[in-house]
Amino acid sequence: MLQDETNNPTFAFIDSDWFDSDEEEEDPICKTFRPLISLEEGIKAHNEKKYEIAWECFKNQSEIDNPKAKYWKAHYLYNEINVSKDVDEAIKLYKEAADEDVTEASFQYAMCILHHHGNNFNRQDYERYLRKAADRKHINAQFHLAEFYIHGNFGIEKNLEEGT
Structure with missing residues (x-):
């Protein structure tokens, strides 16, 4: 996992257009870095009704196997908060998070x-x-x-x- 200068974890997003382009770029592999929003910040965004920010946090954190983020992602999917309802995926995520205590x-x-x-x-x-x-x-x-x-x-x- 990558970290920025403040030791916060980050994701490197690769620009897929680069692979199809004939143009030369300075840094083609890691075009942009976006910090991974902490779970605490995601919960704060949820409490402030900033559901889009919260969803991005929970989705990204769950992809790196954060059990509490899996719970929150399931909560959003089950209750149709800012995303389409997906009960089957929510149940799967609730179980994964439950199995992680x-x-x-x-x-x-x-x-x-x-x-x-x-x-x-x-x-x-x-x-x-x-x-x-x-x-x-x-x-x-x-x-x-x-x-x-x-x-x-x-x-x-x-x-x-x-x-x-």
């Missing part, structure tokens, strides 16, 4: 299992990802997990001790 992604992936898997509902996966988030003090995950056990949902035997 992003708490909110674990909860969102569990909700996707519940709401989008239809006849392929996997109770064990739902419980596993919900518990993963609940164990990290995610309040909504704790509530759903308690409901899961208290009411004996999805064919599981009621377990009041586990549900409280």
